[in-house]
Amino acid sequence: MSFSFVSGAASTLCISAESFCSTSRGAQISACCVLAVDLFFRKVSWRPALSVLAVAAAICTVVMREEIVDVLSLYAGESKSEGLPILIDGVEYLYSGTHHRELLSIAYHEASEKAGLLGFGNPGKVPKPADLDSRLLSVDDHYLMWKLQYGDLGLVGFIALMLCVFYYLVMAAWPAAGPFAALAGGLVGAMIGLAVGMRSVWFAPDYGQVWLWSCGIAGSIHEVRLRVLQNGRQG
Numbered sequence: 001m002s003f004s005f006v007s008g009a010a011s012t013l014c015i016s017a018e019s020f021c022s023t024s025r026g027a028q029i030s031a032c033c034v035l036a037v038d039l040f041f042r043k044v045s046w047r048p049a050l051s052v053l054a055v056a057a058a059i060c061t062v063v064m065r066e067e068i069v070d071v072l073s074l075y076a077g078e079s080k081s082e083g084l085p086i087l088i089d090g091v092e093y094l095y096s097g098t099h100h101r102e103l104l105s106i107a108y109h110e111a112s113e114k115a116g117l118l119g120f121g122n123p124g125k126v127p128k129p130a131d132l133d134s135r136l137l138s139v140d141d142h143y144l145m146w147k148l149q150y151g152d153l154g155l156v157g158f159i160a161l162m163l164c165v166f167y168y169l170v171m172a173a174w175p176a177a178g179p180f181a182a183l184a185g186g187l188v189g190a191m192i193g194l195a196v197g198m199r200s201v202w203f204a205p206d207y208g209q210v211w212l213w214s215c216g217i218a219g220s221i222h223e224v225r226l227r228v229l230q231n232g233r234q235g
Contacts, residue, residue, distance in 0.1 A: 030193030037192060041173040041185030069098055086133045095135065101200050104144055107136045112147055119151035142198035165191060165215050168222035179228055180221045187214055187221075 040050045061068060086095040088107050095103065105112075111120075111127050120126045126148045128137075139145045147155045169191065172184035194211060201207065 030190070030197050033193035033196065034186060034189035037189030038182075038186045041176060041188065042182065044176050069102065086135060087131065088133075088136075089129065100135070101141050104136060104139055104141050107132060108139065108144060108148065112144065115148050115151045117151045117153050119147065119149045119154055121149060123149060138202075140201055142201060142203045145202050161215065162191070162195060165218045168218045172221045172225045179224055184218075184221050187218060190214065191218075 036050065036054075040047055084095065085092045086103065087093075088103065093099075093103055093106070107129065108126075110129075114127065123139075123145070139148070143155065146158055150157075166188065169184045169188045172178060173181050173188055175181055176185075191214060194214075203211075
C-alpha cells in the first residue's frame, strides 16, 4: 500500500471518529458531506450512483423536512413534549434544541423584513419582540443573523462568494487527475458541509477564519489550474 493511501485512510478514520465523538449532529452531517463528495470526485465510475443518491436525499430533505428535524431531535435525546412551551407573538410552540432554529425564523420574521438592503449593523440594534423568550436571544443561524446585520445585499454578497468558491473547486476537482484535484474535491465537500452547518450556528470569528482561509486556498487552486491550462495551449 502506498503512503498516500495509508495517510488518507488514517485521516478519514480520525475525522470520522472525532465527528462521531463530538456528539454534534452538525459536525457529523458535515463529515458525511466531506466523505461523500470526496468519493464523488475521486471515483469517476461512482459519480452516476452518487448523483442519484444526492438528488434523492435532496428531495427527501424538502418533502420530509419536519420528519427529519424530529428524527434529529430524537437522535440527540430531545423531546418537544418534555420542554417548556414557548410563546411567539401570543402563539404557543413546543420547544426543543433542534427546533430552536426553526423557531428563530418565526420569532425574527418581522425584524428580517425590516432589515432592508443594509441591515441593522450591530446585533444589539436588531429589534426584538418585547415578550421574546430568553431561549431565542441566541440567533444560532448564520444566514438569518447575516441578513439581520447586513441586509439583503450582505446576504446576497456572502452567497455569491460561496458560489464562486464552489465553482473554483468543482472545476479543479472534476478532472480527478488534475493538479490539486484531490484537495479541491475534499474542500468541495467541506464547503458544502459548512454551508449546511451554518444553518444551525452563527458565524463566530474563529469559525469564519477557517472558512475564509478555505476560500483563499480555492482561489490559489483556481489560479494554478488556469496556468496549467494556459501552458497546455501554448505547448
